Amino acid sequence: MEQARAGRRQDWTALVAGLAFLGFSVIWLSSGSLPGMFFFTAFVAFRGWGVVRGVRPFLARLRIGEPVISTSSRRLPVGADFVVACQHTWRRPVEVNRIVAELVLRETAHSTSGTKTRTATHEEVVQRLETPGRRFEAGEVFRQDYTLRIPSDGMHTFTASDNRIGWYVKVSMELPRWPDLRRYYDITVAPELAG
Numbered sequence: 001m002e003q004a005r006a007g008r009r010q011d012w013t014a015l016v017a018g019l020a021f022l023g024f025s026v027i028w029l030s031s032g033s034l035p036g037m038f039f040f041t042a043f044v045a046f047r048g049w050g051v052v053r054g055v056r057p058f059l060a061r062l063r064i065g066e067p068v069i070s071t072s073s074r075r076l077p078v079g080a081d082f083v084v085a086c087q088h089t090w091r092r093p094v095e096v097n098r099i100v101a102e103l104v105l106r107e108t109a110h111s112t113s114g115t116k117t118r119t120a121t122h123e124e125v126v127q128r129l130e131t132p133g134r135r136f137e138a139g140e141v142f143r144q145d146y147t148l149r150i151p152s153d154g155m156h157t158f159t160a161s162d163n164r165i166g167w168y169v170k171v172s173m174e175l176p177r178w179p180d181l182r183r184y185y186d187i188t189v190a191p192e193l194a195g
Contacts, residue, residue, distance in 0.1 A: 068087045150167070
């Protein structure tokens with residue numbers, strides 16, 4: 001089994017961008033005119049939400065810790081079965097609604113018009129496996145194996161200058177009254193068929 005590392009760039013991007021724009025907006029508001037203050041108040045509120053979005057995953061990690069995810073292989077042929085092992089030692093007592101493992105196909109396309117670049121992203125959940133929730137005590141170890149399958153008619157991982165097709169295992173731990181912990185783990189699907 002190969003231990004997988006979660007992509008956290010989205011968490012940091014939302015947090016850093018939100019804090020930077022929030023700081024800039026507060027400075028602008030403190031020296032601006034009344035109409036400018038109303039205009040930028042909307043932007044402050046919008047970027048404040050970006051800060052909240054960036055902080056929520058950190059709160060979830062502080063509450064429950066980070067799961068250890070391993071895969072039987074990180075490079076798979078089209079049509080292959082693989083095992084995702086999820087292991088987690090709970091930091092403190094917590095109630096969990098459910099733990100979900102999903103195989104996700106993400107298509108990302110970039111288009112440029114003049115000086116503007118647009119990015120369109122589409123995610124499709126190909127397979128979803130769920131473990132019912134329950135209460136976990138501090139120090140208790142949870143371990144669950146999920147068997148996922150790359151579809152036999154699926155597309156392999158593909159990267160070009162303006163688009164990308166990527167495969168991910170998404171693991172979610174859904175908590176009542178707390179932000180859910182969601183992690184994406186990148187896998188590579190090779191341009192070959194399983195034997």
